[in-house]
């Protein structure tokens with residue numbers, strides 16, 4: 001049966017898995033117990049599935065028009081209707097699991113998901129295309145801290161880093177699709193700026209996110225400051241992220257493609273691991 005593999009490939013599986021792992025890592029950092037960690041991971045995973053599936057269902061006609069080989073709907077492996085139904089079911093599951101974690105978590109996850117769905121349905125075609133990424137990923141660290149029994153928003157530093165990462169993900173993700181998007185009338189902010197400028201924006205954003213986390217978790221007296229001993233760990237993470245960003249910039253100037261997107265995702269993972277290993281609470 002090929003429906004399930006097609007459905008999985010239609011969900012944007014790479015970003016879905018990476019964002020879920022990031023949520024769980026931040027949840028560990030925020031001190032969640034096993035039950036809350038499982039609920040956080042499940043809610044974020046279902047939410048990401050709903051965002052990925054709704055994106056492909058909404059884009060189905062455009063993807064078919066340009067013969068997107070990476071899109072199961074455009075390849076005729078699954079119908080847009082089936083993927084749309086899966087998106088709705090996943091959204092209901094995400095909201096149900098979020099409700100168990102409490103009203104604050106539910107409210108913030110609703111805003112993050114509404115922002116992501118608004119990108120799929122409308123904003124991706126406009127100059128404000130980066131805004132939903134900044135909003136959803138800016139709220140993302142707070143999902144981990146609001147899942148606690150004593151819910152708290154994330155620190156300003158963690159939220160700023162999340163927003164920067166979101167912007168970086170957007171600017172790198174569209175790079176390989178610029179020609180296809182131009183053919184179907186999609187003109188988001190990266191399309192207006194062009195591939196090289198977009199790649200530069202992506203890596204400047206990811207580096208700024210790394211610096212925000214490092215400063216926020218090390219500077220004495222800042223809301224996210226941890227014990228002095230964490231400084232070397234945080235600094236090492238920052239150096240790794242900056243090295244990945246530099247490699248990405250070199251690659252982007254030569255050929256801004258999907259490898260650039262993967263390097264940004266790698267940098268995002270290093271940041272999250274850096275937080276968890278350092279034991280820095282991202283709660284305000």
Ligand SMILES: CC(C)=CCC/C(C)=C/CC/C(C)=C/COP(=O)(O)OP(=O)(O)O
Pocket residue numbers: 012047051052055056059112113115116117119124132133136137140173174177
């Ligand atoms: C925390 C949280 C809810 C975060 C999600 C934020 C967000 C805006 C996600 C959108 C992800 C997505 C499906 C991008 C594909 O865009 P595309 O259509 O430009 O690319 P494609 O043509 O390759 O599918």
